[in-house]
Amino acid sequence: MKIEPQHVVSVTYDLYVDQDGTEALVESATQEQPLTFLFGAGQMLPKFEEFLSPLSTNDTYDFRLTAEEAYGAHDEEAVANLPIEMFQGADLPEIGAILPLQDNQGNHFQGQVVSIAEDSVIVDLNHPMAGQPLHFKGTILNVRPATPEELSHGHAHGADGHQGH
Numbered sequence: 001m002k003i004e005p006q007h008v009v010s011v012t013y014d015l016y017v018d019q020d021g022t023e024a025l026v027e028s029a030t031q032e033q034p035l036t037f038l039f040g041a042g043q044m045l046p047k048f049e050e051f052l053s054p055l056s057t058n059d060t061y062d063f064r065l066t067a068e069e070a071y072g073a074h075d076e077e078a079v080a081n082l083p084i085e086m087f088q089g090a091d092l093p094e095i096g097a098i099l100p101l102q103d104n105q106g107n108h109f110q111g112q113v114v115s116i117a118e119d120s121v122i123v124d125l126n127h128p129m130a131g132q133p134l135h136f137k138g139t140i141l142n143v144r145p146a147t148p149e150e151l152s153h154g155h156a157h158g159a160d161g162h163q164g165h
Contacts, residue, residue, distance in 0.1 A: 001143040002056045005040030008146050008156040009052065013138035023135060034141050038156045045070055048136065057143050065134045074131030080111060081120040092116060099123060 003009055012034055016023040029035040037043050039052075047069040055061060067073055080101075084092075093099060097113045101123070111123035147161045 003039055003052055003054075003140070003143050006146050006151060007039050008036060008142075008144050008150060008159075008161065009039045009140065010034040010036040010142040010159045011052070011138050011140055013136050016135040016137075017129065017132045026129075029138070031141060034159060036156045036159050038146055038150060038154065041154050043155060051136075052140070055140050057140055059140045060138070061140070062137045063135075065136070067131050067133050070132070070134045071127040071130045074126050078125040079114070080123045080125055081117075082123055084117075084119050084121065087121065093121065098128075101125075 001007070011029065012031055013027075013029050014025055015027040017026050018024075039049060045065065047065050051061065051063045051065075087093070093113045093116075095113050095115060099111050099113060100108065101111050102108050109125065111125045112128065113121055114124045115122045142159055144161070146156070150157050150161065
């Protein structure tokens with residue numbers, strides 16, 4: 001079946017990034033644990049979906065996204081100084097730790113601790129893969145129409161349409 005908006009797509013992939021001049025595998029989705037998503041629902045990188053859009057079940061793919069097409073350039077200004085008081089009653093996070101954060105509008109995002117000062121914790125708000133071109137290789141395992149429930153929820157409920165628990 002061909003990929004179309006409002007269809008649920010299950011894929012395998014290997015994601016490579018450039019590390020010191022060689023491509024390194026950083027993430028995978030396997031046949032046993034595929035990436036399953038509602039196509040066209042805005043959950044995936046737009047360019048990722050654009051490359052998959054002409055494909056059908058059992059097709060393979062191999063494409064690259066520039067940093068701008070993926071998570072954007074690394075923004076040196078995208079740092080936050082979190083007051084040390086935020087961590088009272090808890091251990092201070094370690095450098096490199098990923099913190100779940102929320103802004104005043106209720107949007108959830110993550111930040112990576114880059115340093116700890118006397119009165120604040122400095123967090124990098126860039127996506128961990130910002131500034132990096134991405135190389136995807138994989139196979140389209142399954143394409144099926146989304147169920148009415150999936151469409152109303154705006155996301156896939158697994159490869160077969162049922163939420164796993």
